[in-house]
Amino acid sequence: MKKLEKIQSAVPHHTLLCNKPSPSSCNDRPNPPEILDHSHLRTGSRASLLSHPQTVQMYSDIAIKRKDMLTVQCDLAIFLIQVAKATKESDPDRCFYLTEAKKLLKRAASRGYATAQHHLGNLYISGLLHNSNNDHNDSKTRWDRAFGLFVQASKHHHADAAYRAAICYEQALGTGRDYGKAVQFYRKAAALNQPGAMYRLGMITIYGKLGISKDIRNGVKWLKRAAEAATKEYPHAVHELALLHERGTEGAVLFQDTAYCIELYSRAADQLDYAPSAFRLGECYEYGHLGCVKDPALSIHYYGLAARQGHGEACLAMATWCLVGSPKVLLPSEAEAYGWACRAAEKGLARAFYAVGYFTEVGIGVQSSPGEAIQWFRRAAAAGDPRAIQKLKDRDLLQESNPKQQICNIM
Known part of the structure; x- marks a missing residue:
């Protein structure tokens, strides 16, 4: 039981x-009616x-x-x-x-x-x-x-x-790589309104990939169809359309339209749970990009949406917000800041490696450990972070008088 x-x-x-x-x-058949009572269950002395x-x-x-x-x-x-x-x-x-x-x-x-x-x-x-x-x-x-x-x-x-x-x-998975056949099957799936295929066909057409001639107008048509059919499993077309409207396209196929761009990002983030769109909105409301009014509450909200899905850059952004806080929105918390920085580091971001190293060196949200900090700086340097490389070269680097302000600057 x-x-x-x-x-x-x-x-x-x-x-x-x-x-x-x-x-x-074509050979699917309708499902039989649901059994809504309990007549199919044995009861009484026959129960088992x-x-x-x-x-x-x-x-x-x-x-x-x-x-x-x-x-x-x-x-x-x-x-x-x-x-x-x-x-x-x-x-x-x-x-x-x-x-x-x-x-x-x-x-x-x-x-x-x-x-x-x-x-x-x-x-x-x-x-x-x-x-x-x-x-x-x-x-x-x-x-x-x-x-x-x-x-x-x-x-x-x-x-x-x-x-x-x-x-x-x-991608040569289970068979030899064949771009011609890949396009053939993308077209077949797209003709059947498969959103992932319509998105992929739109992208390879816009940018002239897989042996297809570049055709922005036709590619945008496929992208729009994919956006109309977008689901949580296939939200990518909505985000890509927003990116195209953010900067416009060659030949004026799509004009720059920041208001519509924000509308698309919002749809992808709020309705389709798409982390990259949520992160972009977090940036817009933090810095006032794309005509958005700076709004710490909305910035933290959207960064949080993306970070909880494991978006590395959003995790790092949340680390910054948790460190400095925002009046009437978010109380500062060094422990939470350190936790978000560690989650960003798990995604392999060089900046996150450096941030965790700095947290560990100074003792923000975690006990100070210069030896462990060096290990994080080495990981950051191996990933190409110039500040980590410089810090390893010169251990006499002067510390800022305000450690919290410095960490905000480096993230």
């Missing part, structure tokens, strides 16, 4: 219903409780017997994958869930079901199977298996699979 409650709490009830097959597949693996096995057997219900098999497999993701790697049930999911997807994929082919390909490249049944799951093998499945699914007009196949051809 405890195991069942654990799984139910880890995976929302609507997870299965949310993973509906893509309508782009099964462990979750036994319950899964029971429903797996039902799905297998109903050969015409490929959607049921695929949805069950997706559900099992979600359960596995919510299960600790040390839990033996995790291997069971993934093995069953793989079996169901392979069975449906072998019958030409495009959605199953696509999900099976994604399962291979996800790395989730690396501990299941001692399967051969090195990166090359995973992509080799996935590539063929993506191509098969794309033949049934599965948009996401066509997009994945294009990436494989462009």
Whole structure:
């Protein structure tokens, strides 16, 4: 009972219903009506409780017997994958869930079901199977298996699979690099309104990549279509359109429009949770860029949105704000400043290495440790930070009278 409650709490009830097959597949069929009552449960003297693996096995057997219900098999497999993701790697049930999911997807994929082919390909490249049944799951093998499945699914007009196949051809994943075929599959996926493909096609057309002639006007058209179809998984086109409106384009295809630029950045940050857009807004409200009025509260808000998603530059910006604070908005906190600087350093930023070194040397938010500080300065110098290089050359460098002001300047 405890195991069942654990799984139910880890995976929302609507997870299965949310993973509906893509309508782009020509052989997809509508899902059967949801069972909203409890008539399918045994009650009274006939009631019985099964462990979750036994319950899964029971429903797996039902799905297998109903050969015409490929959607049921695929949805069950997706559900099992979600359960596995919510299960600790040390839990033996995790291997069971993934093995069953793989079996169901392979069975449906072998019958030409495009959605199953696509999900099976994604399962291979996800790395989730690396501990299941001692399967051969090195990166090359995973992509080799996935590539063929993506191509098969794309033949049934599965948009996401066509997009994945294009990436494989462009980046030589599971197949040889072939820019011509990459463009071909990007076009196929874009024609099916796949936002990632429309964005990629727009970018390579605007900048003349992958053997395509440069055509800014046509590329912008694809970028606009991608922005209209943008999702949290594919927010990139909205941000790129904002960048283009920030500076304008050659041939006056797009004019500079700072107001619309901010509108696009806001949409990408607020609605699509796109960290680079949130970071750009943080800069705009901190320094008054792009016609924005300086607003510490909004700057901290947007930097925070980006930093919590692991955006390195935003983490460093938050370190600065936490150090100096802002009246009625944010109280200064050396400990939080040090923490954000460390998170920025985890992203490999040379400036962050130097900042953490300075924090450690002076003792801001952490106990002073000149020896540890030198190690951070060495990392910063190796990453090309000129201040760290100079500091290592000259250990007699004079300290500023106000350490907090100096750290604000260096970040």
